[in-house]
Amino acid sequence: METPKLNAERIKKYIEHEKRFDGRALDEFREIVVETGISKNAEGSARVKIGKTEVLVGVKMDVTTPYPDSPDKGNLMVGAELTPLSSPRFESGPPKFPAIETGRIIDRIVRESKFIEMEKLCIKEGEKVWNVMIDIYSLNDDGNLLDAAGIGAIAALSASKIPKYDEEKEKVLFGEWSNKNIPLSKEVPVSITLYKIGSKFIVDPSLEEEDISEAKITIGRKGDYISSMQKGDLKPLTIQEMHQAIEVSERVYNDVLKKIEKQLK
Amino acid sequence: MTKESKSKFERPDGRETDEMRPMTAKVGIIPNADGSAMFSFGDTIAYAAVYGPKVMHPQHSQNPEKGTLRCNYSMLSFSVTERARPGPNRRSTEISKIMEWALEPVLIIDEFKSMVVDVHVNIIQANASTRCAAINAAAMALAHAGIPMKDLVSSVSIGKLDKQLVVDVSKKEEDWEEGEGATDIPITMTHEGELTHIQLDGKISGEQLREALEMARKATQEIYEVQKKALKESIG
Numbered sequence: 001m002e003t004p005k006l007n008a009e010r011i012k013k014y015i016e017h018e019k020r021f022d023g024r025a026l027d028e029f030r031e032i033v034v035e036t037g038i039s040k041n042a043e044g045s046a047r048v049k050i051g052k053t054e055v056l057v058g059v060k061m062d063v064t065t066p067y068p069d070s071p072d073k074g075n076l077m078v079g080a081e082l083t084p085l086s087s088p089r090f091e092s093g094p095p096k097f098p099a100i101e102t103g104r105i106i107d108r109i110v111r112e113s114k115f116i117e118m119e120k121l122c123i124k125e126g127e128k129v130w131n132v133m134i135d136i137y138s139l140n141d142d143g144n145l146l147d148a149a150g151i152g153a154i155a156a157l158s159a160s161k162i163p164k165y166d167e168e169k170e171k172v173l174f175g176e177w178s179n180k181n182i183p184l185s186k187e188v189p190v191s192i193t194l195y196k197i198g199s200k201f202i203v204d205p206s207l208e209e210e211d212i213s214e215a216k217i218t219i220g221r222k223g224d225y226i227s228s229m230q231k232g233d234l235k236p237l238t239i240q241e242m243h244q245a246i247e248v249s250e251r252v253y254n255d256v257l258k259k260i261e262k263q264l265k
Numbered sequence: 266m267t268k269e270s271k272s273k274f275e276r277p278d279g280r281e282t283d284e285m286r287p288m289t290a291k292v293g294i295i296p297n298a299d300g301s302a303m304f305s306f307g308d309t310i311a312y313a314a315v316y317g318p319k320v321m322h323p324q325h326s327q328n329p330e331k332g333t334l335r336c337n338y339s340m341l342s343f344s345v346t347e348r349a350r351p352g353p354n355r356r357s358t359e360i361s362k363i364m365e366w367a368l369e370p371v372l373i374i375d376e377f378k379s380m381v382v383d384v385h386v387n388i389i390q391a392n393a394s395t396r397c398a399a400i401n402a403a404a405m406a407l408a409h410a411g412i413p414m415k416d417l418v419s420s421v422s423i424g425k426l427d428k429q430l431v432v433d434v435s436k437k438e439e440d441w442e443e444g445e446g447a448t449d450i451p452i453t454m455t456h457e458g459e460l461t462h463i464q465l466d467g468k469i470s471g472e473q474l475r476e477a478l479e480m481a482r483k484a485t486q487e488i489y490e491v492q493k494k495a496l497k498e499s500i501g
Contacts, residue, residue, distance in 0.1 A: 038389070038390075039310075039341070039343055039344060039389055039390040040308055040390055040392075041343065041344060041345050041346045041390060041391065041392075042343035042344075043343075045343060052296050054295075056341065056389065058341060058342065058343025058344075059343065060342060060343050060347075060348035062347075062348065079342075079351060081351055083339075083385065083387060084314075084316070084337065084383070084385045085295065085298070085312065085313075085314040085385035085386075085387055086295065086297060086314070087297050088297065088316050088319075092337050092353075092385075094352075133342070133348055135341065135342040135343055135348075135351065137341055137387065139295060139312070140295050140296055140297050141297060142296070142297070174346040174347040175346035175347075
């Protein structure tokens with residue numbers, strides 16, 4: 001936590017009165033800008049800005065052997081890097097917990113929502129399947145990298161073309177693309193992370209708000225269903241608060257979806 | 266080089282032998298950083314961010330006699346056609362060091378004792394000459410951060426395709442196989458014309474190398490103008 005105590009106390013006091021420093025409502029996102037096709041050598045890529053927070057996400061594919069427990073389904077790998085370029089708080093070196101957590105949470109949002117139709121990514125059962133690799137990089141951290149990463153992953157997947165594959169030589173022709181998109185479900189999953197400050201929940205925190213939050217919960221939704229969830233940090237939540245979190249996440253999911261749907265490819 | 270010999274040689278993308286790919290440069294792309302910039306040669310795009318001067322960690326790396334420049338070059342996994350594994354490798358470690366050697370001579374950081382200036386560069390999209398784009402972006406980001414500098418540096422790759430010298434090598438040219446194949450010579454120069462970095466892979470005569478240096482001198486002047494313009498725009 002790098003936010004001074006004085007600011008922290010003032011932010012908390014404001015939030016108790018349902019007010020935020022930047023004038024937003026507690027359940028209101030900053031402006032979201034999604035741009036796809038930002039890196040030509042990727043199968044698909046996206047830049048997502050939420051206010052001044054910015055991430056780049058790219059999808060690469062190759063062909064590998066399937067996992068033994070899913071011989072007829074493609075593989076999915078999600079990784080995140082909180083680059084030292086994006087914040088004075090991040091250092092070079094092996095990934096620390098927040099980067100690993102980001103990758104893991106986004107992996108589950110994509111996987112559990114069944115956004116990718118994995119069975120359509122099987123080339124030869126038990127032998128060859130497509131491997132979808134999503135890599136997330138932070139460019140500027142001004143709070144809520146987690147939700148930006150989730151939107152970025154969805155946007156990059158939506159803009160992805162499958163590479164050409166030489167069936168005789170059983171080789172992927174990297175740098176050449178077929179006209180096929182990655183098969184995706186019609187409904188789009190989005191994760192909304194709620195941060196608890198004092199007795200209230202907020203969404204899309206600024207960096208300071210993120211610093212002083214005592215618990216967070218990421219809820220991955222697709223349509224009417226919740227398909228992934230993770231509570232983070234120490235502060236416990238009451239059942240009442242969980243009810244509230246579910247309700248808020250549904251409302252915000254619809255808001256965010258409306259904001260990004262037109263910008264998806 | 267006569268006009269005639271120029272027109273005889275066909276580059277894969279139709280450029281003249283002394284023609285650079287379109288360049289773009291922008292300063293201030295990363296709000297969190299003390300200085301930042303992007304630089305691109307055609308499809309090669311580099312982002313650079315500067316943090317510092319700040320206290321050097323780990324402490325045992327501190328130099329009590331002068332300030333330190335620390336560069337960190339890395340390619341995004343999806344910047345190349347075949348996914349690059351995230352994290353440092355021998356290549357990126359070497360390029361990071363090369364960048365320090367290319368940039369530090371123009372910095373005036375002697376007074377920042379025990380401190381470090383960090384430069385982080387990410388390659389967003391790669392089509393050869395990534396280290397040159399990285400150095401160009403880094404030089405601009407350092408200037409944008411207000412680090413005292415006596416000059417700017419500009420970097421370009423000179424290629425020899427078969428027997429022909431060309432400026433600003435693309436990926437297709439880097440993989441040139443006809444005749445004598447490809448020789449790649451990335452060069453960094455100050456605006457004054459001093460070399461702060463040169464590497465060479467391939468085969469070239471001393472005489473032709475001298476010619477390559479002249480080409481680099483001319484190209485780096487062009488790059489310098491692009492860098493200067495972007496820096497001026499950033500201060501309105």
